Amino acid sequence: MATRSPAAGAQAIGSRITVSGVVKRYGSFLAADGVGIDIQPGEFVTLLGPSGSGKTTLLNLIAGFQKPDGGAIHVDGKPIDGVPTHRRGFGMVFQSYALFPNMTVTQNVAFPLRMAGIDRATSERRVAETLEMMRLSEHAAKTPAEMSGGQQQRVAIARAIVMRPRVILMDEPLSALDRRLRESIQIEIRDLHRTLGSTFLFVTHDQGEALAMSDRIAVMDAGRIVQIGTPTEIYRHPVNRFVAAFVGESNLIEAEILQRRGTTVTLKSRSGQVFEAESREQIDLGRVAVLVRPERIAVGAEQVSGAMRATVRSALFLGEIQRIEVELESGEPMLIRCADTAGRRLPDPGDTIWVSLGSEDCWVLS
Numbered sequence: 001m002a003t004r005s006p007a008a009g010a011q012a013i014g015s016r017i018t019v020s021g022v023v024k025r026y027g028s029f030l031a032a033d034g035v036g037i038d039i040q041p042g043e044f045v046t047l048l049g050p051s052g053s054g055k056t057t058l059l060n061l062i063a064g065f066q067k068p069d070g071g072a073i074h075v076d077g078k079p080i081d082g083v084p085t086h087r088r089g090f091g092m093v094f095q096s097y098a099l100f101p102n103m104t105v106t107q108n109v110a111f112p113l114r115m116a117g118i119d120r121a122t123s124e125r126r127v128a129e130t131l132e133m134m135r136l137s138e139h140a141a142k143t144p145a146e147m148s149g150g151q152q153q154r155v156a157i158a159r160a161i162v163m164r165p166r167v168i169l170m171d172e173p174l175s176a177l178d179r180r181l182r183e184s185i186q187i188e189i190r191d192l193h194r195t196l197g198s199t200f201l202f203v204t205h206d207q208g209e210a211l212a213m214s215d216r217i218a219v220m221d222a223g224r225i226v227q228i229g230t231p232t233e234i235y236r237h238p239v240n241r242f243v244a245a246f247v248g249e250s251n252l253i254e255a256e257i258l259q260r261r262g263t264t265v266t267l268k269s270r271s272g273q274v275f276e277a278e279s280r281e282q283i284d285l286g287r288v289a290v291l292v293r294p295e296r297i298a299v300g301a302e303q304v305s306g307a308m309r310a311t312v313r314s315a316l317f318l319g320e321i322q323r324i325e326v327e328l329e330s331g332e333p334m335l336i337r338c339a340d341t342a343g344r345r346l347p348d349p350g351d352t353i354w355v356s357l358g359s360e361d362c363w364v365l366s
């Protein structure tokens with residue numbers, strides 16, 4: 001009897017996954033271009049990036065579906081190059097569910113236990129617990145065709161976790177589902193991660209999903225990881241324009257750094273406005289782009305000291321917020337999202353408003 005995973009119901013201990021300088025070529029095309037990432041035991045890491053950036057390639061290399069052309073992957077300090085997929089012991093979930101259509105929910109979820117030769121009593125107990133955990137008990141006797149997309153994906157997740165694997169890999173598991181369902185399964189997956197303690201590696205091209213779910217996000221572009229950080233680091237302090245534009249809505253103001261004091265810099269905008277921003281320590285003097293998120297901008301109808309003059313181009317009432325597009329005196333466009341509070345009038349196109357930016361609201365991109 002082969003039981004590599006802990007007893008039913010027990011917490012799995014997540015594995016550490018270390019990817020170093022991994023290269024994957026398709027012909028002359030580099031799908032992974034020297035990728036490095038160190039995922040800690042029990043961490044929830046998301047690979048985020050546009051279509052074709054190499055997310056699935058990296059996941060497949062870790063899963064063992066593909067072999068790297070260079071570099072190394074270690075799990076808990078041991079190289080896994082020679083270990084075939086089925087011996088890596090990872091749980092996997094795909095966008096397409098990949099359930100066995102002629103098996104019931106119970107049989108689908110029991111399948112990995114059967115393959116591992118686990119005895120019937122243990123298997124039945126483990127399946128029952130897992131179905132309960134995924135709120136599927138009442139559907140146990142159904143076949144996939146008798147279930148909704150969301151329910152089928154919960155069965156696929158149940159099958160992936162039934163062995164209590166140390167690593168769970170998920171490739172765009174929610175992208176076939178509608179927004180509401182996606183949001184509720186996002187919460188279920190987060191809770192599951194907490195309950196299980198396994199290491200989760202999750203692939204998505206949906207930045208909101210990545211921000212909501214992850215301990216850390218690795219942003220990918222053209223086969224490389226361009227930034228790894230917590231959701232707040234990635235959103236507030238992106239390393240470059242690509243990350244700033246890909247994660248959330250952004251305004252970029254062209255400016256020149258006049259002076260630097262630690263991580264605070266003084267800048268001059270194209271229209272001559274002097275303002276302050278935060279930056280990384282090692283930024284050089286010269287022309288830069290400054291990121292300002294639309295919700296971090298204060299607006300007023302009256303001129304206040306240090307505010308920038310702007311002309312309203314459009315204004316929309318969206319319920320809890322107003323979405324205002326303005327043009328700065330420099331000619332640069334700016335998007336503003338502000339709370340719709342009592343007494344705040346929705347401005348009209350052509351109105352002059354005053355835009356205030358605190359130094360902590362402005363981030364210098366390198």
Ligand SMILES: Nc1ncnc2c1ncn2[C@@H]1O[C@H](COP(=O)(O)OP(=O)(O)OP(=O)(O)O)[C@@H](O)[C@H]1O
Pocket residue numbers: 026031049050051052053054055056057058205
């Ligand atoms: N088997 C293959 N043969 C040739 N090229 C491939 C193969 N698999 C992937 N590629 C190419 O490698 C690049 C990265 O693909 P990958 O599937 O890893 O991207 P992705 O970020 O997961 O994109 P998506 O979100 O669209 O799934 C793409 O340009 C893709 O066309």
